[in-house]
Amino acid sequence: MFDFIWKQTKAAKRQPIDRLADELLCSGEVSEEEIAAAANAPFLQRRILVQIEEEKRRQSEAAERWLMVVRPVRYAVAAMIVIAITAISGMVYLKSQLSKQQLASRKTPNERRERVPETQLLYGVSALSNDEVLLALMGWNTNEKSRGKDEAAK
Amino acid sequence: MNQTAEEKMLSSNGQPNTQVYQPSDDELVTLVCAGETAAFTLLFERYRHYVARLAYRFFQRREQVEEVIQQSFVTAYFSLGSFRGGNQMSFVAWLSRITIRTCYDELRRIYRRAESQYDNLTEDEVSRLNKRLQDLRTGDDVEGAMISRDLATKLLARLSPEDRMVLTLFNLENYTVAEIAEAMGWSVPKVKVRASRAREALRRVLYKFL
Numbered sequence: 001m002f003d004f005i006w007k008q009t010k011a012a013k014r015q016p017i018d019r020l021a022d023e024l025l026c027s028g029e030v031s032e033e034e035i036a037a038a039a040n041a042p043f044l045q046r047r048i049l050v051q052i053e054e055e056k057r058r059q060s061e062a063a064e065r066w067l068m069v070v071r072p073v074r075y076a077v078a079a080m081i082v083i084a085i086t087a088i089s090g091m092v093y094l095k096s097q098l099s100k101q102q103l104a105s106r107k108t109p110n111e112r113r114e115r116v117p118e119t120q121l122l123y124g125v126s127a128l129s130n131d132e133v134l135l136a137l138m139g140w141n142t143n144e145k146s147r148g149k150d151e152a153a154k
Numbered sequence: 155m156n157q158t159a160e161e162k163m164l165s166s167n168g169q170p171n172t173q174v175y176q177p178s179d180d181e182l183v184t185l186v187c188a189g190e191t192a193a194f195t196l197l198f199e200r201y202r203h204y205v206a207r208l209a210y211r212f213f214q215r216r217e218q219v220e221e222v223i224q225q226s227f228v229t230a231y232f233s234l235g236s237f238r239g240g241n242q243m244s245f246v247a248w249l250s251r252i253t254i255r256t257c258y259d260e261l262r263r264i265y266r267r268a269e270s271q272y273d274n275l276t277e278d279e280v281s282r283l284n285k286r287l288q289d290l291r292t293g294d295d296v297e298g299a300m301i302s303r304d305l306a307t308k309l310l311a312r313l314s315p316e317d318r319m320v321l322t323l324f325n326l327e328n329y330t331v332a333e334i335a336e337a338m339g340w341s342v343p344k345v346k347v348r349a350s351r352a353r354e355a356l357r358r359v360l361y362k363f364l
Contacts, residue, residue: 014357017364021356025325027306030210038219039206045198048227049191055228 179245183237198227201246205253211322212257214307222260226253254323254337261315312359317352324349 070077128136177185177196185193202223209222230252237248310318319338323329329337335345 017357017360018353020360021353022325024306024309024356024360025321029326030214034216035203035206035210038210038216038223039202041216041220041223044202044220044223045195048198048224048231049195051224051228052231055232 180239183234183239183245186231186234194231197230197245201249202227204246205249208250208253208327209257211326212261212318214304218260222253222256225260226256229256251337254319255339258315258319258338261318265311265315309356309359309363313352313355316348317355320345320348321352321356 177193179197179200182193182197186197205223205226206219209219209226213219213222226249230249233252237243237245239245313321320334323334323337324331331342331345331349334340335342338345340348
């Protein structure tokens with residue numbers, strides 16, 4: 001409520017100032033005669049055309065100056081462009097070759113080894129039972145056990 | 155026999171023939187781009203009053219307005235290649251954008267150069283400003299008792315060029331926020347913020363002398 005009253009009071013105080021500001025802005029309006037006087041100013045069109053011509057001349061002179069610099073060395077520029085293109089294409093080619101080599105060298109030993117079918121790996125290996133595999137992993141062997149017993153008996 | 159726009163536009167002696175045929179703005183622009191200077195003369199004839207009216211919104215002195223007209227048309231001439239025409243934008247809208255930017259550049263130049271030029275108002279001007287406010291307070295709507303243009307110029311010169319642009323385009327030219335944003339190359343939120351700040355800045359300027 002207090003906020004609302006405060007805003008209302010502020011707006012009421014601002015009103016005359018805002019009206020004055022509007023008048024101030026509008027006071028810049030000029031009559032049609034003044035507009036016509038400025039638009040129909042003598043030589044205005046002539047001045048514009050002269051400035052355009054001057055600007056065109058300045059632009060062409062700037063371009064001409066640039067050409068003057070380039071003309072004596074035009075063959076050198078052409079040769080340099082060809083060399084640059086060749087060098088860039090060579091770099092791109094070498095880079096692609098290098099990346100291929102790097103890719104090949106990054107392969108793990110397992111990746112590098114030729115893949116052999118699993119059936120071939122197990123070829124010639126007699127089938128083992130689960131117990132035998134476990135014993136082998138533990139370092140036990142049925143033969144070793146019996147060998148140990150024999151040695152004890154001796 | 156089918157005549158081209160160029161043939162219709164020029165009479166037998168090569169002078170602009172405005173009485174017989176009125177080529178469209180787009181046709182004239184095409185001709186100017188083809189190197190026909192007479193077409194540009196026609197465009198100038200057509201829009202110089204419009205540009206002058208717009209320039210008078212920002213400047214009060216005639217020589218300044220003439221300068222803006224000249225610069226606007228020269229800039230327009232060299233930018234005609236970027237004018238698309240057709241349904242995209244009319245020539246007058248395109249030209250008004252160029253004029254607004256020219257005015258903005260000129261305002262910035264003046265603001266930088268002579269910021270302290272309008273430091274103080276004379277006592278007479280301050281009393282006139284106060285009297286005008288009194289008239290407003292009592293509700294007397296006195297016609298013809300406008301604040302003098304010199305006083306307005308002095309007070310408005312205290313605002314930054316951005317504030318002046320926004321206030322003038324918004325209040326006098328009745329541009330929308332989007333149109334101002336497009337003309338000035340600003341974003342819409344920036345125009346909104348700038349409009350609010352410009353109003354506040356103008357109030358501050360007035361409070362200072364009241």
